[in-house]
Amino acid sequence: MKTRLTELLGINIPILLSGMSWISVPKLVAAVSNAGGLGILATSILRPEETRESIREIRSLTDKPFGCNVPLARPNARENAGVFLEEQVPVINYALGKGDWLIREAHKYGGKVFATVVNSRHAKRAQEDGADGVIATGNEAGAHGEAVTTMVLIPSLADVLKIPIVAAGGIADGRGLAAALALGADGVAMGTRFMTTRESPLPQSYKRLSIEKDVTDTLYSPRIDGMHCRVLKTDAAERAIRKGVDFLAAFVSSREIAARMNIPHLKLFFRVLASGYKNAVQMAYMANGFKAFRLATEEGNVEKGILPVGQITGLLHDEPQVADLMERMVMEAEKVQAKLSGQLHGRSD
């Protein structure tokens, strides 16, 4: 396949691995890049030295292009982004924040920068800031989509952007890939689909759940991690949404975060308290969400963990190898193309 995205990034297949904490680790990143797509490392839960190790590990596993993701609003984001620049990571993907400085620095060594956006306002700003492309996340996506669905978001962006668009949310097969291209995207990013592959570190308990569930088996709520977030519908997720903000639990959960980030716990705690009630509530959600996500993705704890997944989990029915999955998607897209070309020439089947 050949699109503006494959040309820009020097890849064979216009499929990206979304940067998912605890899931998009070097092994999975390298698997996607080696299969002809672009793997993206998630760094929001990594310390700068871990980020550097991970980048080096990816380089030991593949000589193909890869990317790193950083949500700019999170602690350690600047430090991690600094590591990307020092290591001259080929593709940088930022979310939640203004990335103009990052774009400038990356362009100095020829790096490409993609902004993750959820509406046309954000997308236009990213283009003005000099981004090389956007990853557009629809409502159906796992974790943080906004209200607008991929079907509407992609053409809305295609009407106002000149830079390539990667569609994220609602895509797991060749039909979705073909549909995204039809809407005006230049490629797709997948999270939920790659989560349930052989190379993914997601524990078997959740891979099984992800295959069993239907398209209606997700929940979308701001009461998981403080932002509107789509997760697998489980008892734990429903409980968390019913309960709302839990400061006591957040105090305990934030200890884990402080330890990960090398920040003294009480310092982090008072810093959050001093930032005002509204922000403190959001931070409390974030701390509890962080813990629940870790319990799911790292420990496979179905009772207490919460897993962000997209609605497309309803279409999964197997756990393929990454390379097989991507090859299959290209073949499916070719089949769709053959069928549509028939419909275009007057064959109705």
Next chain:
Amino acid sequence: MIKTPMTEMFGIQHPIMLAGMNWISTPQLVAAVCNAGGLGTLATAQYSPEDVRKHIREIRELTDRPFMINQPLHRGWAKENIQAAMEEKIPFINYSLGKPWFIDQVHAYGGKVVGTIAIAKHAVRAAELGCDALIVTGHEAAAHGAEATSLVLIPFVTRMVKIPIIAAGGFCDGRGLAAALSLGAAGISMGTRFILTQESRVHENFKQICLKATEQDTLYSTAFDGMPGRALKTPVAEKLVQGDSFSLLRAIPNALEIKKILKQSWGQFFGTAWKMMSGEGENLVQMARLANGTVRHQKAIFEGDTKEGFMFCGQVTGPICDLPAVKELVERIIGEAETTLRRIGGLIVP
């Protein structure tokens, strides 16, 4: 030209249909879509059986092409309206919200029955009951979509049933049509896009608000008519979502207004109210929302009343920015879809 199982089944030129929208899908708009080579659908939920017959006659004066009627089965004149449509031998009957009892009768005169669903498991049931095709409504649609979005719901449902699927929710141009076909649909249904045409009777005030709206300017809530639904984000709609404290009080005159619109007798009026409360387990607030929502929606469409009225509207209002004539629109969409199909053909197999 694009030929699909939809164009074959309905005997139409283009795989595009007009969604049945209360008060909006009028005989004029229905006939315009039919005459443009698509499938027009008359919405009959707010009509009495006499009105249904009157409108059918009007459509037949305006076009000799086949058309469809749309009727929710759970209230109002559902039984009588379906009966009237069958007596008129309407070729296609589209139902929503309820179990169809008339499939065999429609098949007996050579007609087809099309179910509207928003939840995947309802699709399987509709197919088992003998529906000939399904309209599948995604989350992004105007009014009553469920949670699953078109991009996810269409491939999911096409895998579950063999009958043709018409995708609804999120479609306004040829790119969307090509995407729907890629996902396995046989065509698309459009509501919001046809609201914004020359032939649509929606008041200019709301047409202009829709044209200026971005893809973010809709709200999805149960506040509009008691069911989860999507409406244009206007000050009235925002106020309703925050909570309308006089809703119960307002509901009484509004319910009477609906009685008048539907030309119901007092017996039928109280019968409907009783059925809603006992049979369907709806509470007073939901009933009040339905009554108020119906009247407010009407105020928007007919009077362009931005102080009291609200408008059901899909997210796709964002990319829409003109008011073409229906024929011009349908031809443009087909042209765009053909270009898009050739373009993605070149990307997939370079």
